[in-house]
Amino acid sequence: MTETALEDPVTTVALEVLHDLHRRMIRIRLFEEEAGKLMEGGRMPGFLHLYVGQEAVAAGVMVTLGVDDVITSTHRGHGHAVAKGADLRYMYAELFGKQTGYCKGRGGSMHINDLSIGMLGANGIVGGGIPHAVGAAFASRYKGTDSVAVPFFGDGASNIGAFHESANLAAVMRLPVVFVCENNGYAEFTPQAKHMLLENVADRAASYGMPSEIVDGMDAVAVYLTAKRLVANARAGQGPSMLEAKTYRYYDHQGVKGLRTPYRTQEEIDSWKGRDAITALEQRMIGAELAGADELRKVWDETRHEIVEAIKFGEDSPDPDPADLLDNVYTA
Amino acid sequence: MRQITYVQAFTESLMQVMAEDEDVVVIGEDVGFYGGVFKAFDGLYKTYGERRVVDTPISEMGFLGMGVGAAARGLRPVVDLMFFDFIGVALDQLYNQAAKLKYMFGGDLTVPLTLTTAGGAGLSAGPQHSQSLEAWLAHVPGLKVALPSSAHDVKGLMVGAIRDDNPTVVILNKRMLGTKGPVPEELYAIPFGQANTVRRGTDVTVVAVGRMVPESVTAATELAEAGIDVEVIDVRTVQPLDSSTILDSVRRTNRAVVVHEAVTFGGIGAEIASQIQEEAFDHLDAPVLRIGAPFSPVPFSPVLEKAYIPDSHRIADGVRQLVQRSGA
Numbered sequence: 001m002t003e004t005a006l007e008d009p010v011t012t013v014a015l016e017v018l019h020d021l022h023r024r025m026i027r028i029r030l031f032e033e034e035a036g037k038l039m040e041g042g043r044m045p046g047f048l049h050l051y052v053g054q055e056a057v058a059a060g061v062m063v064t065l066g067v068d069d070v071i072t073s074t075h076r077g078h079g080h081a082v083a084k085g086a087d088l089r090y091m092y093a094e095l096f097g098k099q100t101g102y103c104k105g106r107g108g109s110m111h112i113n114d115l116s117i118g119m120l121g122a123n124g125i126v127g128g129g130i131p132h133a134v135g136a137a138f139a140s141r142y143k144g145t146d147s148v149a150v151p152f153f154g155d156g157a158s159n160i161g162a163f164h165e166s167a168n169l170a171a172v173m174r175l176p177v178v179f180v181c182e183n184n185g186y187a188e189f190t191p192q193a194k195h196m197l198l199e200n201v202a203d204r205a206a207s208y209g210m211p212s213e214i215v216d217g218m219d220a221v222a223v224y225l226t227a228k229r230l231v232a233n234a235r236a237g238q239g240p241s242m243l244e245a246k247t248y249r250y251y252d253h254q255g256v257k258g259l260r261t262p263y264r265t266q267e268e269i270d271s272w273k274g275r276d277a278i279t280a281l282e283q284r285m286i287g288a289e290l291a292g293a294d295e296l297r298k299v300w301d302e303t304r305h306e307i308v309e310a311i312k313f314g315e316d317s318p319d320p321d322p323a324d325l326l327d328n329v330y331t332a
Numbered sequence: 333m334r335q336i337t338y339v340q341a342f343t344e345s346l347m348q349v350m351a352e353d354e355d356v357v358v359i360g361e362d363v364g365f366y367g368g369v370f371k372a373f374d375g376l377y378k379t380y381g382e383r384r385v386v387d388t389p390i391s392e393m394g395f396l397g398m399g400v401g402a403a404a405r406g407l408r409p410v411v412d413l414m415f416f417d418f419i420g421v422a423l424d425q426l427y428n429q430a431a432k433l434k435y436m437f438g439g440d441l442t443v444p445l446t447l448t449t450a451g452g453a454g455l456s457a458g459p460q461h462s463q464s465l466e467a468w469l470a471h472v473p474g475l476k477v478a479l480p481s482s483a484h485d486v487k488g489l490m491v492g493a494i495r496d497d498n499p500t501v502v503i504l505n506k507r508m509l510g511t512k513g514p515v516p517e518e519l520y521a522i523p524f525g526q527a528n529t530v531r532r533g534t535d536v537t538v539v540a541v542g543r544m545v546p547e548s549v550t551a552a553t554e555l556a557e558a559g560i561d562v563e564v565i566d567v568r569t570v571q572p573l574d575s576s577t578i579l580d581s582v583r584r585t586n587r588a589v590v591v592h593e594a595v596t597f598g599g600i601g602a603e604i605a606s607q608i609q610e611e612a613f614d615h616l617d618a619p620v621l622r623i624g625a626p627f628s629p630v631p632f633s634p635v636l637e638k639a640y641i642p643d644s645h646r647i648a649d650g651v652r653q654l655v656q657r658s659g660a
Contacts, residue, residue: 070405104438111436120404121437125428131394132429135401135409142357142383142407149401162424165394172389328439329473331497 010221010284017063018285021220022296024059025278026303028052028079031088034307035078035095036256043315044095046108051079053250056277057182058083060223061150061243064231068147070118070136072129076249077122080152081112084119088306092314100317106328118147127153127162130179134166137175137240148176148234156187158201164208167242171208174239178230179205181244182217188253189263202244210240217247218275221284248272333514341483341515342372342448342504345490346410348519350380353408356494359386359395360412360448369414370450370509392422396447400430400499403445408494416451416503417463430499431474442497446490451479452543452593453641454507459629462506462637464594466541469501470571470603476500476524477571481545483513485568488522495521505543505593527574529581533563536651537581539604541567541592548591550644551651560655570600578604579611586617587658589650591642596624617658623650 010018032052038044051058054076062083065071073080081091086102094101095109102112113121120136123129133151140147157163158181170177181201185192198204205212215226223245230241250273251257285291336344350356358376360368364387367374377385388395392413399409413419419426430443453462469477476498480486486504493500530545531552540548545566552562563581567573582588588608590601605620623642631637 070401072401102438103436106438107436113437113441115404115437115440120401121433123429125424128397128424128429131397131425132401132404134394135398135403136405137401138398139402139405139407142402161421162393162397165389165391166397168389169391169394169398173386328435330476331434331442 008284008288009225010290011288013221013224015290017224018221018281018290020063021059021224022278022281022285023299023303024062024083025055025220025281026299027088028055028058028082029278030300030303030307031082031091032078034311035092036251038095038311040256045097047254048109049076049254050249050251050256051076053272054182054184054217054247055079056220056223057180057217057245057247060220061180061227063224064228065118065148065150067117068145070120070133070147070149072120072133072149072151073122074129074152074154074157075110075122075124075126076154077110077112081114081119081122084114085117086112086114086119088310089313092310093317096314096317097319098314098317099320101314104328105320127157127160130157130162130166134170134175134177137170137177138173140176146235148178148231150178150180152180152182154187155181155183155185155192155201156195158204159187159195167205167208167210170240171210176234176237177240178227178234179240179242180227181242182247183244184247184249186253186264191263200244202242205242210242212242212244214244214246217245218272218277218280220277220281333516335512336483336515337509338483338486338504338511338513339370339372339509341487342490343374343376344515345487346373346376347379349491349494350376350384352519355406355408356410357384357386357402357407358410358412359388359399361388361390361414363387363412368412370506372504373412392418393425396422397425397429399445400425400433400443403443404433404441408444408446410446410448410494413447413449415461416449416465417460419449419465426469426475426499427472431472435474443499444497445499446493447499447501448504449501450504450506452505452507453630453637456632456634456637457506458632462630464542464592466503466570467594467598467600470600474499475571476569477503478524478569479503479505479542480568481540481542481566483511483515485522485528485566487515488520489568491519491521492523496524500524503542508543522568524569525572525574526568527577528566528568529563529577530566531562531564533561533585535561535585536587536589536654537563537565537578537585538647538651539565539567539578539588539590541570541600544591544593544642544647547642547644548647551647554644554648555651560651562651573604575607575611579608582608582612583615586615587654588616589621589623589647589654591623591647593641594624595627596622597627599624618654621650621654623647
């Protein structure tokens with residue numbers, strides 16, 4: 001094995017991309033940590049499915065996409081929205097159920113969307129958004145553009161019909177779709193071994209005649225490099241593919257502390273946290289002398305400031321007016 | 333005016349709308365090369381090609397969801413479900429997705445999708461290929477639902493549906509596919525939410541859905557000979573429902589019968605009857621009568637099926653009873 005083969009791939013990636021990955025992950029992490037606190041503190045209504053731990057997947061994929069590329073997301077969708085470039089103020093406003101929110105207070109955490117940046121919505125139905133991404137890819141090709149569509153989904157959703165029908169449709173129509181499975185090992189509270197016999201969700205791609213790749217979902221650089229290749233292939237008209245990222249959510253399925261049912265061991269949680277994607281990227285950037293600790297810390301500080309402002313905007317925003325209950329049910 | 337069949341009117345609506353609007357695409361099982369199992373898409377593939385008339389795998393949820401995504405990105409897809417009974421395997425994409433996206437997205441998005449399908453009994457198609465489930469869909473805020481009762485209305489309601497920026501469902505009646513009627517050659521749209529008074533009368537209002545409209549007209553003709561003057565209203569769309577046309581009529585005739593092919597229990601007739609008693613109670617000379625199918629799956633046997641589906645005789649009997657009860 002040569003020296004170059006042992007070289008950390010982090011040194012092969014443009015510095016601005018590394019900083020981009022780093023910043024997007026921090027924005028997700030802090031957005032979610034603060035949202036969790038607001039919910040714990042009783043300041044925020046509804047459900048909250050936190051994305052913390054999986055940041056490398058959203059950041060790594062989203063850096064490869066432009067605003068014309070479409071994503072669909074899941075019930076655990078804040079990370080995708082943040083990484084795609086959503087405005088944190090409108091996101092918090094929606095979590096607070098305010099009129100200024102992305103859904104004007106009609107959707108909540110599970111329905112954040114921003115068409116202007118190609119974020120075609122989180123979705124409260126597992127697998128529900130996957131066919132929409134196939135449709136977006138269809139529209140893209142129909143209109144002669146080169147934009148691609150990326151549906152995000154979990155290991156749990158890989159058991160639902162909408163996933164399988166979408167995978168087959170995209171494959172047989174050779175549509176520009178990159179299916180991104182975030183395998184965090186659990187379908188709600190059920191471990192993967194109890195909900196499917198395959199070890200890799202990516203193996204399912206083969207049954208639709210679709211290539212797939214498996215990547216360490218705690219390694220933002222690896223996700224980025226692999227996604228970049230698959231997105232480029234889709235954009236070039238080579239048809240769909242699947243990317244499976246092995247990752248982990250630090251918090252519970254819903255909320256911060258969840259139901260405290262011991263379906264995961266502390267040892268398991270700690271071992272994944274020990275491979276934290278943000279810490280790992282920072283160590284590699286510093287180790288390769290690509291960035292200084294102060295420079296990286298500054299991103300945390302700047303983002304914290306932005307988050308404080310965004311929360312203030314959200315919480316101070318006006319509630320929707322009950323007189324407008326029927327708004328947007330239909331287009332006149 | 334020239335006469336064409338119900339299904340020809342359907343095909344013509346697509347042929348003409350696709351010519352004027354490049355964003356309209358047709359998606360479904362065997363809608364392309366084969367022309368549709370009811371020949372409803374005959375000639376479209378030859379005219380517009382596989383780019384715009386798209387054959388799909390048997391994946392109703394998948395391709396309906398694909399239509400939703402394509403609509404969200406600027407197309408006007410017409411997605412065909414073949415038999416209405418298949419709605420169950422695709423329903424999430426209709427009632428949780430298409431119907432709610434605009435609302436959930438704060439109004440920024442429209443889903444101008446048209447779902448076409450064929451419902452209704454009378455062809456011995458059996459319990460899973462004969463149902464009338466329109467009340468399910470009418471119950472979902474965000475959807476619009478039409479049941480054309482003539483060749484003329486098929487064309488107009490299809491054009492209205494495709495041009496509508498909301499998700500719409502057009503439920504054809506399988507038994508009417510070969511029924512001829514006058515249809516203008518030019519393109520015209522019938523907006524959703526406008527009922528059609530197909531026969532004027534003074535004694536009883538019959539509010540009918542889909543194929544029960546011509547059955548009601550037949551009953552009205554029979555009753556006229558007995559001196560009972562029946563007004564027949566075709567609701568055309570069950571969502572939105574043109575309540576004012578129905579109520580105005582009942583306030584004049586003072587009696588109402590509601591007829592549909594779906595089972596009576598929980599059918600759209602229950603909603604219509606309820607609205608009539610809430611809004612026009614003081615005008616009623618008799619309780620509102622509902623006529624529908626018994627609470628059973630649609631039977632296969634022609635003998636049983638004939639006994640199952642409401643027809644002009646049952647409608648006429650119902651009207652007679654209502655008139656006798658309240659005095660003519």
